[in-house]
Amino acid sequence: MTTSAISLPIVDVEPLLCGSMRDATGAVAAIRSACLDKGFFYCVGHGISADLRRAVFQQSEAFFSLSEAEKLKVDKRQSRANRGYEMLRGQTLEPGTPPDLKEGYYIGAEVSDDDPRAARLINVGQNVWPEPLPDFRAVMERYFSEMSALASVLLRGLALSLDLPGDHFSEFECDPLATLRLLHYPPQPAVTAPGEKGCGAHTDFGGITILMQDEIGGLQVWDNGSQTWIDAPPIPNAFIVNLGDLMGRWTNDQYRSTLHRVINGSGRERYSVPFFFSGNHDYRIECLPTCRVAGEDPKYPSTTVDAHIRQMYARTYA
Numbered sequence: 001m002t003t004s005a006i007s008l009p010i011v012d013v014e015p016l017l018c019g020s021m022r023d024a025t026g027a028v029a030a031i032r033s034a035c036l037d038k039g040f041f042y043c044v045g046h047g048i049s050a051d052l053r054r055a056v057f058q059q060s061e062a063f064f065s066l067s068e069a070e071k072l073k074v075d076k077r078q079s080r081a082n083r084g085y086e087m088l089r090g091q092t093l094e095p096g097t098p099p100d101l102k103e104g105y106y107i108g109a110e111v112s113d114d115d116p117r118a119a120r121l122i123n124v125g126q127n128v129w130p131e132p133l134p135d136f137r138a139v140m141e142r143y144f145s146e147m148s149a150l151a152s153v154l155l156r157g158l159a160l161s162l163d164l165p166g167d168h169f170s171e172f173e174c175d176p177l178a179t180l181r182l183l184h185y186p187p188q189p190a191v192t193a194p195g196e197k198g199c200g201a202h203t204d205f206g207g208i209t210i211l212m213q214d215e216i217g218g219l220q221v222w223d224n225g226s227q228t229w230i231d232a233p234p235i236p237n238a239f240i241v242n243l244g245d246l247m248g249r250w251t252n253d254q255y256r257s258t259l260h261r262v263i264n265g266s267g268r269e270r271y272s273v274p275f276f277f278s279g280n281h282d283y284r285i286e287c288l289p290t291c292r293v294a295g296e297d298p299k300y301p302s303t304t305v306d307a308h309i310r311q312m313y314a315r316t317y318a
């Protein structure tokens, strides 16, 4: 059973933007309340232009409309850094179910494949770009850079919401692992394999995710209270922000990375663009001092960003 009224909070982050004259107390409190609940909220007041958002969708649709042969020229299996095209059913996010009914495209920070970091760290290296689309690279690079800046704004809000200094995550943000992922979901077939979904139920792996979805809908978020899936329908001009597993580890699960999934039952094509901000590869993730009451043990052993992300990739690309 699902409910379709908008049941995730809407947070105006404009007071947290650099140069804003508004008091951020309300925004920080709203972030805290959303994160104590499902760790999912709509984000408005983000300052990312509608033109840029539209251009990203246009380029994404143009890419996925290319022939299979053309898309396979930038097959991510040829990349050492997991960049480029991922075929339909290339990932299984929900164990025990059929592979996801989505195809994707991965973009990250540009680092030479000869850089020593590329050999040592997961998903570090060169991007690949589709030759037939002359504007694709510039649009994606611009969007990647604006998403990185927005992630930084959100991390400041998150730090303040945890009674930490606003710059608490600055070392985490340094030379970060961040992934822009273009997704295309064909309509779910009328007769479908049992358990087949656009995107199987999962929590995100990193720190925070900033999701742009088109007008089709299909994203659902697990509500532990009612033990049901609730719809997270698109709201014009709003991103969906959700917390990844690292936030749960940092906060001893006070802040949640909540299960979500996509079922495209619309009969139409669906496009979405998540941006995953996972932070510095070598950053050590352990329970924050402000998130543990006296005598309480950390629920998770200490790990690094790189080790955690590696483990999650191994699990979903088995």
Ligand SMILES: O=C(O)CCC(=O)C(=O)O
Residues within 6 Å of the ligand: 181, 183, 199, 204, 211, 213, 219, 260, 261, 262, 272, 273, 274
């Ligand atoms: O397409 C969506 O709306 C969500 C995608 C997602 O959850 C993911 O890629 O982790």
Ligand SMILES: [Fe+2]
Residues within 6 Å of the ligand: 202, 203, 204, 260
């Ligand atoms: Fe996700």
